[in-house]
Amino acid sequence: MLGRLRNGCWMLTAAAGSRAGPRAHSSSAASGLLRSQAYIGGRWVEAGDGARFPVQDPTSGRQLAEVADCGPREAREAVRVAYGSWPSWRAATSKERSNLLRKWHDLMIKNKDELARLITAENGKPLQEAFSEILYAASFLEWFSEEARRVYGDVVPTSSPNRRILILKQPIGVASVITPWNFPSAMLTRKVGAALAVGCTVVVKPAEDTPLSALALAELADQAGVPAGVFNVIPSSKSNTPAVGEVLCTDPLVAIISFTGSTATGKILLRHACDTVKKASMELGGNAPFIVFDSADLDLAVAGAVNSKFRNSGQTCVCANRFLVQEGIYDAFVEKMVKAMHRDLLVGSGFDEQTTQGPLINERAVQKVESQVSDAVSRGACIVTGGKRHSFGAMFFEPTLLSNVTTDMLCTQEETFGPLAPVLKFRTEEEAVTIANSTNVGLAGYFYSRDYAQIWRVAEQLEVGIVGVNEGLLSTPEAPFGGIKQSGLGREGSKYGVDDYLEIKYVCFGGL
Numbered sequence: 168m169l170g171r172l173r174n175g176c177w178m179l180t181a182a183a184g185s186r187a188g189p190r191a192h193s194s195s196a197a198s199g200l201l202r203s204q205a206y207i208g209g210r211w212v213e214a215g216d217g218a219r220f221p222v223q224d225p226t227s228g229r230q231l232a233e234v235a236d237c238g239p240r241e242a243r244e245a246v247r248v249a250y251g252s253w254p255s256w257r258a259a260t261s262k263e264r265s266n267l268l269r270k271w272h273d274l275m276i277k278n279k280d281e282l283a284r285l286i287t288a289e290n291g292k293p294l295q296e297a298f299s300e301i302l303y304a305a306s307f308l309e310w311f312s313e314e315a316r317r318v319y320g321d322v323v324p325t326s327s328p329n330r331r332i333l334i335l336k337q338p339i340g341v342a343s344v345i346t347p348w349n350f351p352s353a354m355l356t357r358k359v360g361a362a363l364a365v366g367c368t369v370v371v372k373p374a375e376d377t378p379l380s381a382l383a384l385a386e387l388a389d390q391a392g393v394p395a396g397v398f399n400v401i402p403s404s405k406s407n408t409p410a411v412g413e414v415l416c417t418d419p420l421v422a423i424i425s426f427t428g429s430t431a432t433g434k435i436l437l438r439h440a441c442d443t444v445k446k447a448s449m450e451l452g453g454n455a456p457f458i459v460f461d462s463a464d465l466d467l468a469v470a471g472a473v474n475s476k477f478r479n480s481g482q483t484c485v486c487a488n489r490f491l492v493q494e495g496i497y498d499a500f501v502e503k504m505v506k507a508m509h510r511d512l513l514v515g516s517g518f519d520e521q522t523t524q525g526p527l528i529n530e531r532a533v534q535k536v537e538s539q540v541s542d543a544v545s546r547g548a549c550i551v552t553g554g555k556r557h558s559f560g561a562m563f564f565e566p567t568l569l570s571n572v573t574t575d576m577l578c579t580q581e582e583t584f585g586p587l588a589p590v591l592k593f594r595t596e597e598e599a600v601t602i603a604n605s606t607n608v609g610l611a612g613y614f615y616s617r618d619y620a621q622i623w624r625v626a627e628q629l630e631v632g633i634v635g636v637n638e639g640l641l642s643t644p645e646a647p648f649g650g651i652k653q654s655g656l657g658r659e660g661s662k663y664g665v666d667d668y669l670e671i672k673y674v675c676f677g678g679l
């Protein structure tokens with residue numbers, strides 16, 4: 168139920184759904200694919216000093232496993248091994264590489280339930296979303312197994328009758344890959360699928376919070392027959408991560424650093440990479456605008472808004488971060504959005520079938536949402552629903568909607584990475600585009616309109632790499648994924664996803 172307050176804020180009288188507090192799910196963590204050692208050169212190994220770090224279930228706080236804590240020494244060793252395996256891998260035919268990627272894909276599909284349970288255990292996202300992530304992750308292995316056979320060069324017409332120009336595309340070499348916790352399987356396969364397809368070898372450092380998914384994929388790569396040393400995984404704790412990252416970005420045997428994570432970390436890695444002039448592929452943070460024009464189909468916009476904002480409890484880099492709604496439909500949008508949130512969002516353990524909102528990844532993430540809400544309220548925003556930590560458990564936050572939001576608030580200036588939907592009011596299209604573009608990042612942007620001329624204008628004017636027009640979910644292996652401004656460098660997925668892992672060589676045939 169909604170009522171109206173004197174100051175124009177919408178006020179909620181019924182809370183979003185939830186269930187009883189968190190329980191430990193003893194059957195949650197998959198057993199057959201649970202690996203706790205590093206995977207280097209086709210062997211499961213401990214860190215040299217025997218160090219391990221704990222992996223926790225963010226829902227219950229329970230320890231799931233202890234994993235080998237690799238440091239710079241293991242990183243250098245993994246790079247050396249990957250470099251040693253490169254000549255034979257690059258010499259394999261594209262069909263051989265394609266077949267191995269396809270086998271790896273098939274094994275992911277065969278083990279999809281177990282892989283999904285691993286994601287839910289270490290990341291907390293609802294099982295249905297984890298299952299979707301596995302299908303999405305496997306789709307990159309399938310896609311790049313197909314692309315492996317289409318890495319064409321060129322023969323270029325010349326102005327000299329006695330010359331011919333040939334252009335070859337060749338694998339760049341060893342790729343260092345650093346992945347985040349929010350899509351622990353898909354961010355790995357989106358990079359590794361492309362790298363392996365064209366003949367590069369890789370060393371992966373997964374996030375401290377979610378190493379188990381990466382290690383399970385290593386087990387399946389091994390079962391698929393990916394040769395030793397071609398794909399290596401070195402988990403590390405947050406205390407070892409900076410030193411491991413430095414090796415992965417500075418070792419002369421590495422040719423490219425491919426990273427998905429925050430813009431702040433991306434800048435550190437770029438600085439490391441510049442001394443040896445390495446190529447860099449960077450998928451960094453966003454601050455996606457979600458614009459709803461007066462001409463929009465309001466119900467479609469609300470459905471898209473809930474999908475875009477609350478998937479993975481708001482922890483996706485393409486999440487709607489700022490809702491800009493035109494004045495003629497502002498009140499109706501807020502009312503419908505809150506109703507949809509109450510109807511569709513259920514907070515709880517990811518292992519409960521009906522849950523749609525799992526925990527945030529850690530305490531730092533919860534604090535960030537909390538501080539953005541209190542900053543917004545102190546500057547005049549109204550809490551329409553949610554607004555505080557959720558009673559289900561320490562890492563849970565209520566799905567929250569704020570109205571009366573303005574552009575000076577932290578929640579519009581920074582990426583939230585949590586279940587917070589701040590709604591701003593605008594008057595004109597020009598104003599909406601100006602607000603949308605007034606940020607130094609540009610990953611995804613969304614807008615809803617039924618005015619075709621407006622659709623063309625706004626799609627062209629938004630300063631982002633990915634645009635959703637009347638659509639809130641955009642990711643698919645066929646389309647290029649990536650941002651502009653400080654959201655990154657390069658594109659992943661699609662026919663462009665192999666480009667970062669290739670060098671172009673010009674060969675001139677003379678004297679003909």
Ligand code: NAP
Nearest residue numbers: 346373374375405408409412428429432450451452453484
């Ligand atoms: P993060 O702190 O940058 O962590 C991401 C990865 O980088 C983790 O593996 C982390 O390892 C590692 N890392 C952190 N500091 C490092 C350092 N000094 N050297 C080497 N590696 C380092 O990012 P996050 O906050 O966890 O993840 C969320 C961010 O990722 C958001 O900004 C989101 O927008 C972005 N993201 C972008 C995309 C995209 O495609 N553009 C996709 C997903 C997420 P540890 O865990 O061990 O610290």
